[in-house]
Amino acid sequence: MKAVQYRTVGGPPEVVEVPTPEPGPGQVLLKVTAAGLCHSDLAVMSWPEEVFPYPLPLALGHEGVGTVAALGSGATGVAVGDEVAVYGPWGCGRCRKCAAGTENYCPHAAGLGILPPGLGSPGALAEYMVVDSPRHLVPLNGLDPVQAAPLTDAGLTPYHAVKKSLPKLVPGSTAVVIGVGGLGHLAVQLLRALTPARVVALDVSKEKLELASSVGAHETLLSDDGAADAIRELTGGNGAEVVLDFVAVPATLAVASASVASDGDVTVVGIGGGTLAVGFGGGLPFGVSASAPYWGSRVELVEVVELARQGLVVSHVETFSLDEAPLAYERLHAGEIGGRAVVLPHG
Ligand code: NAD
Ligand code: ZN
Numbered sequence: 001m002k003a004v005q006y007r008t009v010g011g012p013p014e015v016v017e018v019p020t021p022e023p024g025p026g027q028v029l030l031k032v033t034a035a036g037l038c039h040s041d042l043a044v045m046s047w048p049e050e051v052f053p054y055p056l057p058l059a060l061g062h063e064g065v066g067t068v069a070a071l072g073s074g075a076t077g078v079a080v081g082d083e084v085a086v087y088g089p090w091g092c093g094r095c096r097k098c099a100a101g102t103e104n105y106c107p108h109a110a111g112l113g114i115l116p117p118g119l120g121s122p123g124a125l126a127e128y129m130v131v132d133s134p135r136h137l138v139p140l141n142g143l144d145p146v147q148a149a150p151l152t153d154a155g156l157t158p159y160h161a162v163k164k165s166l167p168k169l170v171p172g173s174t175a176v177v178i179g180v181g182g183l184g185h186l187a188v189q190l191l192r193a194l195t196p197a198r199v200v201a202l203d204v205s206k207e208k209l210e211l212a213s214s215v216g217a218h219e220t221l222l223s224d225d226g227a228a229d230a231i232r233e234l235t236g237g238n239g240a241e242v243v244l245d246f247v248a249v250p251a252t253l254a255v256a257s258a259s260v261a262s263d264g265d266v267t268v269v270g271i272g273g274g275t276l277a278v279g280f281g282g283g284l285p286f287g288v289s290a291s292a293p294y295w296g297s298r299v300e301l302v303e304v305v306e307l308a309r310q311g312l313v314v315s316h317v318e319t320f321s322l323d324e325a326p327l328a329y330e331r332l333h334a335g336e337i338g339g340r341a342v343v344l345p346h347g
Helices: 039-044 145-152 156-164 182-194 206-214 227-234 250-259 298-309 325-333
Strands: 002-006 013-017 028-037 063-071 083-086 128-131 137-139 174-178 198-203 219-222 240-245 260-268 289-291 317-321 340-344
Touching: 013 325, 028 083, 028 145, 028 325, 039 325, 063 128, 063 145, 083 145, 137 298, 145 182, 145 298, 145 317, 145 340, 156 182, 156 240, 156 260, 156 298, 174 182, 174 227, 174 250, 182 198, 182 206, 182 298, 198 206, 198 227, 206 219, 219 227, 227 250, 240 250, 250 260, 317 325, 325 340
Parallel strands: 174 198, 174 240, 198 219, 240 260, 260 289, 317 340
Antiparallel strands: 002 013, 028 063, 028 128, 028 340, 063 083, 083 137
8 A cells, every 4th residue: 555654864755655554453444534734744754863753664644534444353343434533642541541531641652652643653644544442433423534634633632722721711701823724723713613702813824814714713913023912902901811822933932921811821732842931930921821732632532523513613624645745745844735734545
């Protein structure tokens, strides 16, 4: 079968021919119908040799949707032909966090060598992929696979982030979304679907701000030196109750710090390398909570899929063939993808 692999540190992603995998005991083989490309993949491909954490070659893709093609011995709960989305942050399945469905915070996974598909284990940018357990499959219940693929990370991650801040997103509150790409354009919609907050979207690109307006942002602002003052002005001097930073370079975190309200939340989702100082004298208003959440829980993926089935969130996608995946990554790197790039391995 064909797969898109990252083969050498610093090299480009390549389309290669590899053996079609077979599901081991308890595992499930999926025929991949759609796979999303995440900015995190670009981050992975920028890491230097000294710190590169995964074995190579690595089939990329941590946003996968597929049709069950075969079950390994002892695997139950799904049937050949079922259409499913892959829950990516695989945990050990036995600890307290995993029991609660928050496998994204399993403290044992890394130590046990359990790595997410596309981020250590062979990923979804392939004609077929193996999923380690039926537990990690969420039924699509009729949702279009192309729509569904971005939900597994670009939807799930902001859903998890927004849910944490729901008590602060009361009528009259403001939420700021910095970076309206794959995650951000879904974050805007999730805020609109789940809260009465006024949504202010920031980006460096006019096209992305147009996308933000079209998916429900009340206000859009260019992400520059004047952005924090503009947010303070829009909020009568209070600042925003919640700021979600999907970029997280020093410049955007400075905007977040300067525009969040007292007792608000700054949620750092982007892995742009910036950090925030928490503590008196650190620059944040009193009472602000800062956090850096990772992906989301299993039940949250079920919930995001349900929101999409109800039409309350819609993934904006540009589709590519498997052969075009390297080009799609180039376009993502250049900031030229509106919404999410989704690869269709079987056309
Ligand atoms: P993307 O490339 O689709 O979108 C990024 C957006 O940010 C683009 O619209 C771009 O124009 C905009 N942008 C760039 N610089 C900006 C600036 N200075 N101010 C405002 N906007 C700016 O990326 P994505 O796939 O949506 O991922 C977003 C970030 O989230 C990445 O850093 C990614 O690695 C990270 N991520 C984190 C998690 C997690 O679990 N925490 C999960 C998935 C992705
Ligand atoms: Zn991702």
